[in-house]
Amino acid sequence: MQGNQQQAYDRGITIFSPDGRLYQVEYAREAVRRGSASVGVRTADGVVLAADRQTRSPLIEQSSIEKIHAVDDHVGIASAGHVADARQLVDIARRQAQVEQLRYDQPVSVESLTKEITDHIQQYTQTGGARPFGVALLVGGVLDGEPRLFETDPSGTPYEWQAVAIGGGRDDIQSYFEDEYRPEADLAGGIQLALTGLAEAEDEGLDPADVEVATVDVESEQFQTLSQEEVADHAEAADLGGETDE
Amino acid sequence: MSDEVGTPGTRDPYAPELGGFDGLGGDAGTDEDKVVSTGTTTVGISAADGVVVGTDRRASLGGRFVSNKNVVKVEQIHPTAVLTLVGSVGGAQSFIRTLRSEANLYETRRGESMSIDALATLAGNFARGGPFMAIHPILGGVDAEGEHVYSIDPAGGVLEDDYTVTGSGMQLATGTIEGNYDPDMTVEEAGTLAAKAVDAASERDTGSGNGFVLATVTDEGVDVEEFDAVDAAL
Numbered sequence: 001m002q003g004n005q006q007q008a009y010d011r012g013i014t015i016f017s018p019d020g021r022l023y024q025v026e027y028a029r030e031a032v033r034r035g036s037a038s039v040g041v042r043t044a045d046g047v048v049l050a051a052d053r054q055t056r057s058p059l060i061e062q063s064s065i066e067k068i069h070a071v072d073d074h075v076g077i078a079s080a081g082h083v084a085d086a087r088q089l090v091d092i093a094r095r096q097a098q099v100e101q102l103r104y105d106q107p108v109s110v111e112s113l114t115k116e117i118t119d120h121i122q123q124y125t126q127t128g129g130a131r132p133f134g135v136a137l138l139v140g141g142v143l144d145g146e147p148r149l150f151e152t153d154p155s156g157t158p159y160e161w162q163a164v165a166i167g168g169g170r171d172d173i174q175s176y177f178e179d180e181y182r183p184e185a186d187l188a189g190g191i192q193l194a195l196t197g198l199a200e201a202e203d204e205g206l207d208p209a210d211v212e213v214a215t216v217d218v219e220s221e222q223f224q225t226l227s228q229e230e231v232a233d234h235a236e237a238a239d240l241g242g243e244t245d246e
Numbered sequence: 247m248s249d250e251v252g253t254p255g256t257r258d259p260y261a262p263e264l265g266g267f268d269g270l271g272g273d274a275g276t277d278e279d280k281v282v283s284t285g286t287t288t289v290g291i292s293a294a295d296g297v298v299v300g301t302d303r304r305a306s307l308g309g310r311f312v313s314n315k316n317v318v319k320v321e322q323i324h325p326t327a328v329l330t331l332v333g334s335v336g337g338a339q340s341f342i343r344t345l346r347s348e349a350n351l352y353e354t355r356r357g358e359s360m361s362i363d364a365l366a367t368l369a370g371n372f373a374r375g376g377p378f379m380a381i382h383p384i385l386g387g388v389d390a391e392g393e394h395v396y397s398i399d400p401a402g403g404v405l406e407d408d409y410t411v412t413g414s415g416m417q418l419a420t421g422t423i424e425g426n427y428d429p430d431m432t433v434e435e436a437g438t439l440a441a442k443a444v445d446a447a448s449e450r451d452t453g454s455g456n457g458f459v460l461a462t463v464t465d466e467g468v469d470v471e472e473f474d475a476v477d478a479a480l
Contacts, residue, residue: 102259103371104364112356 014128024132025125028154031134032081037167038067039197040078040138042149043190044183046217047140049078050194052167052201054210068214068225072097075110075141076214076223080167082134089137089152093117110141110148114158122156136166142221163193169201176200187217191226192238199240208235260375262344263351283380284319284338285309285453286413288330289423289443290384290395293436296464297386297393299328300440300479302415302447302454303472305335309414309453320461322468324349325359327387328461329369332412333380333400341381345369362387362394366404374402382412388465415447415454422446433462441479448476 017023038051051067068078069090077093079086096116100108117137124132132154139150151159151166163181165173176197185193191213199206213226213234226234257263288301305314319331323346331338348368353359360368366385373381385396397403397410409427411419422443431439437460448455458476462469473479 099257099259103368104360105367106361106364109356115355 014126022125022155025155028081028132028134029136032136032154032167033170035080035082035135035167036067037165037169037173037198037201038078038080038138039163039165039173039177039194040140040149040151040161041163041177041181041190041194041197042140042147042161043185043187044147044218045187046142046190046215046219047147047149048187048190048194048213048215049076049138049140050191050198050211050213051078051080052198052206052210053212054207062209068212070214070223070225071113071139071141072107073223074107074143074216074221075113075139076216078138078140078166078214080136085133085135086137089117089120089133089135092120093139107143109143110139110150111160113141114139114150114152118152118156118158120156121152121154125155138164138166140216141223142216142218145218145221147216147218163197165197165201172200173197187215188234188237191215191234195231195235195240196238206235206240208232208240211235258375260371262348262372262376264347265344282307282313282335283309283333283453284317284331284335284413285415285451286319286330286332287411287415287419287444287447287451287454288319288332288384288413289409289411289419289440290330290386290397291409291423291427291436291440292386292393292395292407292429293431293433294393294429296388296433296436296462297395298433298436298440299330299384299386299395299461299463300437300444301330301459302444302476303457303459304453304455306453309451312456315456318459318470318472320459320470321346322461322470324362324365324387325353326389326463326465326467327362327365327385328463328468328470329386330384330412332382332384337377337381338383341369341372341376341383344372344376359389361391362389362396363391366394366396366398366406369396369398370402370404372402373398373400384410384412386461386463388463411443413447413454415444415451418447418450419443433464437462438480441473441476445476445480 036052041048053065071093097108124130137152163177208231285306290299299320301319305317323329396406458473460471
């Protein structure tokens with residue numbers, strides 16, 4: 001009987017358990033943990049987003065695995081968890097960035113954009129008949145010379161970070177960042193920290209070809225995706241180079 | 247909360263978040279003999295250390311009957327910005343209330359006040375999309391980028407200038423400012439020039455008169471002074 005009651009709390013998203021938990025939101029966090037990792041690093045020179053996009057078959061076109069998305073000229077989003085859910089949130093972010101231009105004739109701030117997304121995610125934790133988003137996002141960008149990096153989680157809570165990991169291996173990568181993060185690092189240092197962080201979650205080492213990296217630097221305030229060669233160069237500089245490293 | 251989950255990206259960027267334009271008649275206040283309008287002369291002048299906005303105090307029915315002699319036609323809508331009431335009084339008052347609440351909401355949400363450029367864009371969107379009728383306000387304000395004076399026309403046109411004049415006395419007042427404007431003038435000097443401009447219009451325009459109101463905007467805030475006669479401000 002106790003067991004049946006316990007089970008019922010995870011049936012509806014709008015039902016609290018007696019100890020005040022929303023099981024569907026916690027299950028959504030589990031869905032994020034099952035995804036491959038994405039990381040974000042903020043440096044004084046800009047923000048770095050990096051994502052592991054290992055493929056399940058060598059025949060799949062790697063470019064079709066979208067984990068990092070341009071949102072506006074000065075903002076990008078990396079995701080972990082359900083890619084399809086991420087696309088919906090990314091589209092909301094893209095629309096909101098343009099609404100800000102239409103409404104105020106100004107680029108949207110990274111903080112406002114993040115909160116618009118998290119407010120939307122939150123609605124799905126309180127609405128009957130819907131399920132929460134099974135995805136976490138990293139929203140990174142630069143506006144007025146200020147680099148910002150935020151995380152969204154399935155409960156709809158925004159967090160701001162200096163360096164953060166979402167998805168599989170999060171705890172290992174995060175504790176690595178906690179040891180290795182240097183606020184004074186330049187953008188290249190940030191990229192290398194992001195790559196070595198992702199490698200922490202890989203037992204068999206990190207293949208640079210499996211990593212997608214994008215930056216928004218303070219000088220240009222433009223979202224840019226790194227080419228495979230550039231990622232490989234940074235991996236080599238960070239002593240990763242594709243070989244087993246652990 | 248309803249079962250419908252709103253999609254933020256589909257919000258109408260041309261409408262206010264609070265209230266809205268739906269259900270408001272598009273032809274309210276078109277009969278100028280029955281609707282109180284400001285007639286008006288309002289001037290905005292950008293100075294070296296701030297912005298001044300000066301207005302007369304008359305409300306009239308089509309410029310033929312003075313229906314009020316004590317109108318304050320410039321109101322604060324933002325910590326460092328003011329807007330004038332020009333045209334239909336009902337439309338202008340509603341426009342000011344709408345912009346003020348949007349500016350407040352923006353500031354409480356984001357922890358910083360809206361830039362004057364953003365405020366002007368928002369005002370232009372509302373003027374274009376809304377049922378405010380014949381209004382032609384001046385927006386004057388100061389932000390991190392400096393001093394700004396905008397005219398917002400009834401079709402939503404937003405034009406920035408060093409100085410601008412709207413209302414039925416605009417040609418008379420513009421003539422006074424033209425040639426006497428200096429971008430290096432202080433707010434005190436600009437205030438005197440604004441008073442002269444409104445004075446000239448009050449002499450000859452039947453829609454303008456009954457005194458003077460001067461708003462001074464600096465990076466510290468807004469100060470509004472009322473004068474029963476324009477002479478007192480000269």
